Amino acid sequence: MQTNFTAEQLADPHVAESEAILRRCVHCGFCTATCPTYVTLGNELDSPRGRIYLIKDMLENGRAADAQVVKHLDRCLSCLACTTTCPSGVDYMHLIDNARAHVENTYRRPLMDRLIRNVLAFVLPYPSRFRAALKLARIGKPFGPMLAGFAPLKPFAAMLTLAPVTLPQPLPQQSQPLAVAKRGRVAILTGCAQPVLDPRINEATERLLTRLGVEIARPKGEGCCGALVHHMGREEQALNFARRNVDVWTREIEERGLDAIIITASGCGTTIKDYGHMLRLDPSYAEKARRISALAKDITEYLATLDLPPLESRGLTVAYHSACSMQHGQKITLQPKALLRNAGFAVRDPAEGHLCCGSAGTYNILQPEISAQLKARKVKNIEATKANIIATGNIGCMTQIASGTAMPIVHTVELLDWAYGGPKPDKLS
Amino acid sequence: MSDVISFLPPREKVLARRSTIIADLADLLPADCLVHEPRELVPFETDAFVAYRRLPLAVVLPHNTAQVAAVLKYCHRYGVPVVPRGAGTSLCGGAIPQEDAVVIGLSKMSRILEVDFANRTATVQAGVTNLSISDTVGPEGYFYAPDPSSQLACTIGGNIAMNSGGAHCLKYGVTTNNLLGVKMVLMDGTVIDLGGKHLDSAGYDLLGLVCGSEGQLGIVTEATVRLIAKPEGARPVLFGFTSSEEAGACVADVIGAGIIPVAIEFMDKPAIEICEAFAKAGYPLDVEALLIVEVEGSEAEMEAMLSSIVEIARRHGVKTVRESQSATEAALIWKGRKSAFGATGRIADYICMDGTVPLSKLSYVLKRTSEIVEGFGLRVANVFHAGDGNMHPLILFNANDPVEAAKAEAAGNEILKLCVDAGGCLTGEHGVGIEKRDLMLHQYTRAELDQQIRVREAFDSQWLLNPSKVFPLDGRPQTAGAV
Numbered sequence: 001m002q003t004n005f006t007a008e009q010l011a012d013p014h015v016a017e018s019e020a021i022l023r024r025c026v027h028c029g030f031c032t033a034t035c036p037t038y039v040t041l042g043n044e045l046d047s048p049r050g051r052i053y054l055i056k057d058m059l060e061n062g063r064a065a066d067a068q069v070v071k072h073l074d075r076c077l078s079c080l081a082c083t084t085t086c087p088s089g090v091d092y093m094h095l096i097d098n099a100r101a102h103v104e105n106t107y108r109r110p111l112m113d114r115l116i117r118n119v120l121a122f123v124l125p126y127p128s129r130f131r132a133a134l135k136l137a138r139i140g141k142p143f144g145p146m147l148a149g150f151a152p153l154k155p156f157a158a159m160l161t162l163a164p165v166t167l168p169q170p171l172p173q174q175s176q177p178l179a180v181a182k183r184g185r186v187a188i189l190t191g192c193a194q195p196v197l198d199p200r201i202n203e204a205t206e207r208l209l210t211r212l213g214v215e216i217a218r219p220k221g222e223g224c225c226g227a228l229v230h231h232m233g234r235e236e237q238a239l240n241f242a243r244r245n246v247d248v249w250t251r252e253i254e255e256r257g258l259d260a261i262i263i264t265a266s267g268c269g270t271t272i273k274d275y276g277h278m279l280r281l282d283p284s285y286a287e288k289a290r291r292i293s294a295l296a297k298d299i300t301e302y303l304a305t306l307d308l309p310p311l312e313s314r315g316l317t318v319a320y321h322s323a324c325s326m327q328h329g330q331k332i333t334l335q336p337k338a339l340l341r342n343a344g345f346a347v348r349d350p351a352e353g354h355l356c357c358g359s360a361g362t363y364n365i366l367q368p369e370i371s372a373q374l375k376a377r378k379v380k381n382i383e384a385t386k387a388n389i390i391a392t393g394n395i396g397c398m399t400q401i402a403s404g405t406a407m408p409i410v411h412t413v414e415l416l417d418w419a420y421g422g423p424k425p426d427k428l429s
Numbered sequence: 430m431s432d433v434i435s436f437l438p439p440r441e442k443v444l445a446r447r448s449t450i451i452a453d454l455a456d457l458l459p460a461d462c463l464v465h466e467p468r469e470l471v472p473f474e475t476d477a478f479v480a481y482r483r484l485p486l487a488v489v490l491p492h493n494t495a496q497v498a499a500v501l502k503y504c505h506r507y508g509v510p511v512v513p514r515g516a517g518t519s520l521c522g523g524a525i526p527q528e529d530a531v532v533i534g535l536s537k538m539s540r541i542l543e544v545d546f547a548n549r550t551a552t553v554q555a556g557v558t559n560l561s562i563s564d565t566v567g568p569e570g571y572f573y574a575p576d577p578s579s580q581l582a583c584t585i586g587g588n589i590a591m592n593s594g595g596a597h598c599l600k601y602g603v604t605t606n607n608l609l610g611v612k613m614v615l616m617d618g619t620v621i622d623l624g625g626k627h628l629d630s631a632g633y634d635l636l637g638l639v640c641g642s643e644g645q646l647g648i649v650t651e652a653t654v655r656l657i658a659k660p661e662g663a664r665p666v667l668f669g670f671t672s673s674e675e676a677g678a679c680v681a682d683v684i685g686a687g688i689i690p691v692a693i694e695f696m697d698k699p700a701i702e703i704c705e706a707f708a709k710a711g712y713p714l715d716v717e718a719l720l721i722v723e724v725e726g727s728e729a730e731m732e733a734m735l736s737s738i739v740e741i742a743r744r745h746g747v748k749t750v751r752e753s754q755s756a757t758e759a760a761l762i763w764k765g766r767k768s769a770f771g772a773t774g775r776i777a778d779y780i781c782m783d784g785t786v787p788l789s790k791l792s793y794v795l796k797r798t799s800e801i802v803e804g805f806g807l808r809v810a811n812v813f814h815a816g817d818g819n820m821h822p823l824i825l826f827n828a829n830d831p832v833e834a835a836k837a838e839a840a841g842n843e844i845l846k847l848c849v850d851a852g853g854c855l856t857g858e859h860g861v862g863i864e865k866r867d868l869m870l871h872q873y874t875r876a877e878l879d880q881q882i883r884v885r886e887a888f889d890s891q892w893l894l895n896p897s898k899v900f901p902l903d904g905r906p907q908t909a910g911a912v
Contacts, residue, residue, distance in 0.1 A: 001479055001778070002430070002828035023829075026774035027479040029518040033558055033582040042537035042556065043490055044472050044517065045464065053472035068468045085581070087707055087771030 001025045004060050013281060014098045015059060021095045022056050024088050025049075031082035031092075036356045037075050040373050045072045048082035048092055055099045064106035073099055075370060077363050078231055079324035079356035080270075084331075093329075094277065100233030112152035117232055120362050125192045125224030125241065134196065137163035148368075158368035162399060168426070170199035180213040183306065184259040187217045187252060189245075189272070192224035194265050194395040200426060201264050201395065204417035205299055209262075211421060212306055219252040225263075227271035230278075231361050242275050243285055249295075250288050260297045264413060266394040267361060270329030272296040298326065299413050300393060304335040311344040311419055318345045318415065319387035321378070321401065323394035324356045336393055336412045343419035348385040352377070359400035371400075379404040389428065391415055431480040433838050434863055436897045439529035443486065443509050450509060451487050454531070457499045462537070464488040473514070473532055477579075478522035478864055480780065480834065485512065485526035490534045494612060494620060494650040497533060501648065502618025504531055510893050511616075513644035515556065515587030518579040520770075520781050521862030523591060523643055527897055533648060535586050541565050542651065548626045550609060552653045555586030559593075562654065571656040574601035577858065578767040585652050592641030594858030596692040596766065597723070599816035601657065603858060605640040612651035613639060616889045626653060638884065643860050644895040646888040663691065663725035665762045666735060668742050669716030669749035673697050673799075673811070676718035677792035679745040680815040683722075683738055684788055690734060693816035694721040694766055697795075700773075700812035700823070707772035708765030711758065713749045720815065721766055769812040770823065777808070778828035782841050783865075784848025785819045785857035794851050798822050801843045805836040819857030820848065846871050861899045869901055882906070 003022050010016045031048040032038045038047035045054070054069050065073075076096055083092050109117070123129045137160055144160035147153040188205055195202065206216055226241030252258055263269040271278075276290035318340055326332050337347045358364055358374030382390055383405060390409040392398060402409050414425040443450070451465045464470060465487045474482040486509070491497045504511050510530040517524050517534075526532045535556035543552040544566055551562055551573065559580040562573040576595035577583055583593070589611065594603040601607065610624030624636040639646055670676040680693055696704065696712070696719045705712045712719055722738055724731045739750055753759040765772075773779050786794045795811065802809040802824055813821040822844055826837040845855050845868055855865045855872050869878060882900055886892075892908055 002834075024774055026477070026771055026778065027475065028477050028579065028771045028774070029516050029582045030579065030768075030771055031582075032516060033560075038536075039539075041461075042539060043461075043464070044534070044536065045469055049517075050472040054468070057468070057471045066468065068466050072469075087768035088774030089707075089772075090774075 001027050001056075003056065009062060014101070018055070018059055018095055018098045021091045022052065025052055025090045026088050028088070030087060031085050034081040034085045034354050036077055036079060036081065036358070036374055037370060039355065040370055046075050051076055052090070052092070052095065055095060058099070059102070065103040066107065070103055070107055070109070073103060075367060077324070077356045077358070077360040079360060080328035081324065081354050081356065084328045084354065093274075097230070100231065101235045102233075104233030104235070110152070116155045116366070120365065121229050121232060121234060121237065124228050124362070125226075127192055127196050130193055131167070131196050134163050134167060138165065141165070154368050155365045158365045158371070162364060162403060164197065164399075167196065168199060170195065171203055178213050178215060179211050182215055183213040185215040185217055185257060186260045186262045186302070187219055187222075187249060187258055188262045188264065189225065189268055190222060191265055191268055192228070197395055197399060198411070200414060201411040204411070204414045204422060204425070205262065205264050207422045208303075208413060208417040208420060212308075217252055217256065217258060219248045222248040225268040225271045227267055228361055230271060239278060239282070242278055242289065245272070246275060246279070246285055246289050246292050249292050253291070253295075258295060260302050261292065261295045262297060262299050262302055264299045264393070264411065265396070266298055266323045266326035266330060266332070267396055269296060269298045270325040273330060298330060298332055298393065300336040300339055301332055303339055303413075303416065308339065308342060308416075308420065310342050313346070314344040314419065316345055316389060317348060317385075317387040318389050318391045319348050319350050319382050319385040319407075320412075321350065321357065321382060321390055321392040321397060322353055323392055323397045324360070326393050327354070336391075339416055340391060340412065343416055345415060345419070348387050350378075350381040350385050352381050357397050357400050359394075359396035361396060364400055375400055375404045383407065389415070430482055431834055431838060433835065434481065434867060435902065436483055436527050436863070437902065439527060440508065440510070443507075443529040446507070447486055450507065450531070453503060454487060454489060454500065457503060458489055458491065458496055462490045462492065462496065464490070473517075473526060473534075476514070476517040476519040476522060476524040478520055478525065478780075478862065480828070480838070481522050481525050481863055483525060483527045485530050485532045486528065488532040488534055490537045492537050494614060497648055497650050498614045498618040498620055500531065500533060501614050501616055504893060505617045505891070508891060508893065510896050511648075512895050513586070513590065513648050515584030515590070516558065516579075516582045518583045518587065519591070519862055520783070520859045521856070521864035523587070523860050523862035523895070523898060525863055535584060535650070538650060544656075545626065546571070546656070549656045550626050550653050551656055552651060553585055554651055555589075555649050556584050559583050559585055559588055566656055567659075570659050572659055573654055574598070574607050574657050575604050578770065580767070585654065586649050589640050589649050589652060590642065590644045591858065591860035594814065594817065594819065596694050596763075596814055598858075599693060599814065600689055600691045605637060607655045608636065608640055608652060609655055610653035611636060611639060611649045613647040613649045615647045616891070616893055621647075624653065641860070643862065643899050645885050645899060646894070660725035661727050662731060663723060663759070664731055665721050665723045665753050665759050667712065667749065667751045667762070668720040668722060668747050669713040670718045670720070671716065671746060671748055673718040673795045674792040675745045676720055677795050677815070679742050679747070680720065681788040681791055682741045682745070684816060686737070686741060688734060688737055690722050690724050690738065690816070692721065692723040692814070695719070695811065695813050695815035696721070696766070696769070697811040699808065699810035700769060703772050703776060703810060704765040704769050704812070706775065707768055708761050710761040710765040711751075712762075712765065713751070716748050721762060766812070773810060773823050773825070777825035779810075779823040779825050780837055780841055781859075782820065782822045782824070782844050783856045783859040784845050784853055785817065786848050786851045786853035788818050790851040790853070791815065791818060794820065794847060797847055798844050801847065802840050805840045807833065807836060807840060814857070817857060818853065842868060863898055866899055867901050869899070875904065878904075
């Protein structure tokens with residue numbers, strides 16, 4: 001597609017990157033068909049092609065973001081279904097990243113919007129703050145429906161609705177000796193929200209890997225991957241999270257070596273695999289970040305390399321929900337299902353598997369109405385499989401889908417841990 | 430932006446009333462159905478023929494036929510031009526608006542209303558995507574046959590407007606052969622039903638008239654289409670040749686022998702490389718031209734047809750013959766083919782031609798096409814429905830270079846004229862739109878074109894429906910904003 005930027009504009013590396021991405025787009029419109037918001041709202045402005053055009057117009061004219069443009073950019077889930085569909089190879093992910101940073105730098109949001117975003121950015125990336133906030137939310141939960149009556153307070157209502165009534169307590173950490181000869185050494189991202197909401201996921205990961213002969217490194221000091229604030233356009237905060245993790249893992253690599261950095265939340269995986277790109281303009285981090293990104297592996301991606309033995313059928317059917325960050329962000333589509341089948345589970349693909357469940361980081365809080373419609377659609381498709389269990393690889397999807405169905409939902413790795421000698425997941429008891 | 434093709438000058442009276450029109454439309458429709466902020470209109474300024482762009486006056490996105498009728502009635506009363514839009518995937522600018530026009534987008538009307546297996550029909554809203562019909566009836570063993578390459582995104586309303594085709598139309602025919610009925614809103618807001626669930630209707634075949642009328646006779650809001658039972662089996666087979674001419678001659682001989690496979694698709698070397706890089710379908714990279722031939726039926730039927738085709742291909746020195754070995758591989762072969770245009774975006778901007786030629790002229794036209802494009806110093810990739818003689822040369826250029834862009838357009842015009850001169854026509858399936866409008870007198874005599882214009886005027890005497898398209902601006906009646 002033709003673009004219209006001056007040489008002066010192109011001197012800004014972010015504009016130059018956006019321009020190169022825009023040049024790839026031929027405006028064919030294929031992306032509209034698989035975009036959850038276009039399918040839901042039926043408006044070009046809420047499709048990838050529409051947003052690409054809005055961004056192009058804003059950047060070409062060197063204009064600050066305004067309420068109309070922000071409305072449509074905010075509605076993007078960053079599910080990246082469009083990048084799977086796009087035949088032209090338009091790098092929508094980095095275009096919308098640049099646009100969000102532009103919005104953050106040039107647009108003053110209305111008061112309530114600013115407030116909710118500040119709260120999210122202050123609380124979510126920090127486990128202790130998040131745990132405290134969830135305790136408070138339990139007290140506030142009955143007021144949720146009342147808040148939902150006022151448009152500006154809807155995000156708060158959505159937060160209260162999503163907040164779980166009880167939180168599972170982490171089990172005491174046990175370092176078990178390797179059961180078999182050592183096959184590798186990995187770090188597992190602890191992350192931020194997941195250990196609070198569901199510590200069982202990483203516990204299952206550690207048990208399974210240990211049984212398989214993989215040594216678990218526990219580097220001190222890592223934290224949130226930065227995705228939550230990155231998707232809000234808060235670039236500096238996101239880069240600081242990234243730098244901290246790069247430092248921690250780099251030290252571990254240099255001191256004792258790492259074969260992989262294992263991620264059990266695919267939303268985080270997409271971001272960590274992008275550290276190399278995010279920090280490319282920072283000379284003191286570019287090289288280190290590239291190395292970290294190359295080592296980042298989703299747990300299923302890593303397990304697929306370990307040749308797990310095939311197991312007898314367990315007589316259980318699993319509906320596999322592929323998180324957007326898994327299938328579109330990281331293009332991991334086959335391994336999780338192959339591992340489950342190999343472990344004796346029958347696997348079913350829900351219809352419209354390419355469509356987002358509406359979780360999308362903080363989207364279910366910031367865009368509760370669209371998110372609720374997507375959740376209902378997703379749950380209907382999953383329930384139609386008549387499976388016994390839902391398995392997925394992202395904590396956000398787990399929380400979102402669990403709030404809409406009585407079917408038990410677990411992380412893929414919890415089923416694999418169970419199949420290969422671990423305990424039965426709590427949620428299935 | 431290119432400016433070789435002109436649009437009608439905007440009606441000053443309409444522009445002057447802009448704010449009143451927007452306020453009135455806001456009264457007619459729910460808030461989520463009206464787009465009028467200048468920023469928000471920009472993404473509607475073009476479709477997939479992106480070299481031309483015009484901002485509309487407003488965009489409406491109705492939920493139902495009644496809302497479409499209310500808007501049309503209003504626009505009719507106040508003389509406001511209207512441009513219908515489906516998914517905006519037109520390659521000839523069929524959905525490009527103009528400054529004084531209200532765009533009526535059907536994208537919110539995307540429900541499948543009824544599937545009737547007993548009568549083998551589906552009734553759908555016009556904004557339903559082509560592929561979603563087949564996806565819906567697929568589990569019951571049926572499909573909707575016309576399959577434009579953009580079928581993932583394009584709407585059935587747009588398909589009817591352009592009488593769209595696709596790879597599998599060689600056997601099953603194009604949209605008009607698979608359309609049984611429509612609900613249509615006339616320019617004055619009257620709602621009429623044409624056709625039904627039967628193959629023919631009493632009286633004039635107005636349905637046939639509407640199919641391919643490019644949104645100039647009314648706005649279709651619902652369609653009843655024919656469903657076809659899936660064959661027992663289907664298999665794409667790749668035939669690689671050492672020259673485009675040989676591949677073209679092979680197609681002519683296959684069809685000439687009375688063999689009609691489901692599809693015969695052609696790709697030349699540049700197209701093969703583009704599609705293979707995207708789809709990794711296993712297309713042979715060591716040949717100059719590739720035919721994708723799909724056969725279907727029982728194993729015995731497929732074998733019999735294939736062996737006759739292989740025999741003909743051998744006479745044309747076919748270099749490789751490879752059958753797809755699995756459903757996954759077959760899907761990849763079609764994914765690559767159907768993504769060809771978009772995938773071309775990875776290497777260059779392009780405009781896509783749509784001329785159709787008699788099969789006996791295929792080799793000659795391919796050769797001349799290359800010469801024409803090379804004469805302008807540009808590159809071409811060919812990927813098209815060879816069995817139908819429906820050619821799609823993709824002329825590659827740099828859209829940020831105005832000189833190259835003008836050359837690409839000029840080369841395109843020469844190619845289209847070549848197709849007409851070879852005994853073919855300007856458009857096989859994409860429609861005339863804005864792109865081929867000024868070439869219509871190369872295809873038709875004035876008298877022939879005037880007869881089409883009289884039909885158009887019988888439906889829309891004020892020339893409000895998609896007025897800049899199809900008919901050259903010269904020689905139009907005064908009411909049509911003749912220049």
